[in-house]
Amino acid sequence: MLTFEEKLAIIESFDQLKRKDVSLGRVNFQYEESQSDKKNVVYHLHPNGNGFVYIGKVKGYSTDQKGMVNIRDFTSDELKDIIKQSITILSSEPNTEEELLVEANEETWINRDKQTLTLMYEDEMWNVYAGLNLDGTFNSYGEATAYLDEEGFKPL
Numbered sequence: 310m311l312t313f314e315e316k317l318a319i320i321e322s323f324d325q326l327k328r329k330d331v332s333l334g335r336v337n338f339q340y341e342e343s344q345s346d347k348k349n350v351v352y353h354l355h356p357n358g359n360g361f362v363y364i365g366k367v368k369g370y371s372t373d374q375k376g377m378v379n380i381r382d383f384t385s386d387e388l389k390d391i392i393k394q395s396i397t398i399l400s401s402e403p404n405t406e407e408e409l410l411v412e413a414n415e416e417t418w419i420n421r422d423k424q425t426l427t428l429m430y431e432d433e434m435w436n437v438y439a440g441l442n443l444d445g446t447f448n449s450y451g452e453a454t455a456y457l458d459e460e461g462f463k464p465l
Contacts, residue, residue, distance in 0.1 A: 366450035418462035
């Protein structure tokens with residue numbers, strides 16, 4: 310695990326980010342050029358090494374409801390990579406693929422046996438349906454797609 314100082318050094322190497330000291334010794338780093346209302350790239354980096362990076366609903370990350378990933382155990386390369394991705398997401402115009410999916414409200418997934426499941430965004434939750442039957446409910450797009458991947462489904 311990287312120390313607080315090591316994480317700070319990595320994060321401060323991104324000239325696009327502006328440091329904001331907050332309570333209890335925690336630090337936020339904001340991307341002022343963000344094309345969305347979200348500006349925090351790094352949120353509540355704590356002297357104990359805990360902290361979060363905004364990644365939205367990018368596949369491959371376990372996020373909370375706000376699209377944040379805990380970076381406590383990240384390596385140097387993982388931290389650099391997720392910060393680059395976060396800046397890229399916040400640099401894009403609104404209506405990214407994720408936002409369009411939310412607007413479209415559903416996505417179809419299929420397995421090798423040609424069975425389909427529908428992933429729908431409803432009431433701030435991600436629901437997986439097999440026909441009319443609810444198969445699962447998830448807090449984030451990442452959690453839902455991880456489940457579908459584990460079950461052998463791929464986006465159609």
